[in-house]
Amino acid sequence: MWGRQTGNPGLRAHTLEHHRPAFGILNAYQWLPYIPLHDRRHLWQIAEIKAAPDYPSS
Numbered sequence: 696m697w698g699r700q701t702g703n704p705g706l707r708a709h710t711l712e713h714h715r716p717a718f719g720i721l722n723a724y725q726w727l728p729y730i731p732l733h734d735r736r737h738l739w740q741i742a743e744i745k746a747a748p749d750y751p752s753s
Contacts, residue, residue: 706723713721721729744750 709723710720711726713719
């Protein structure tokens with residue numbers, strides 16, 4: 696656990712179920728590192744598609 700616990704639940708009180716069951720329910724603190732990793736994955740996918748030999752040139 697990071698930081699100091701207080702009586703105020705803060706971002707831990709805000710939860711959302713991940714669309715992949717293996718991740719389960721995540722609170723806002725748990726979502727924060729996930730978001731840029733997810734974006735990075737999409738950027739990698741775009742680069743992979745653009746590098747394909749049959750991708751149209753500009």
